[in-house]
Amino acid sequence: QVQLVESGGGLVQAGDSLRLSCAASGRTFSGYGMGWFRQAPGKEREFVAAISWVAAITYYGDSVKGRFTISRDNAKNTAYLQMNSLKPEDTAVYYCAAHSGGNYYSASSFYSWGQGTQVTVSS
Secondary structure, three states: OEEEEEEOOEEEEOOOOEEEEEEEEEOOOOOOOEEEEEEOOOOOOEEEEEEOOOOOOEEEOOOOOOOEEEEEEHHHOEEEEEEOOOOHHHOEEEEEEEEOOOOOOOHHHEEOOOOOEEEEEEO
16 A cells, blocks of 8 residues: 655645645555645535546646646656645645545545645735
């Protein structure tokens, strides 16, 4: 089973950028689609972005489309989430996870969740 560790979160101002990293260890990173989700206090976990293993096809939630970019570096066993033009409503704990199959937009299609990294965007 793959283990995932997120990093790169922090406190930024609206309009700033951050890049989150998701480092994988254990079982090989290759062959897995990867996803990012986020959860704000009192809210359900929300799909942010995902990238497939085959052809690196990307998927984005409507609220981040055009501002966030997901990528992966298989040689480094790391997935990334570049977040630009951050807004206060992007404030949440961000989690990465490995895709186990099925709908990329659904958290139930992912496993091996990381511990999360906090992103706070001030206005």
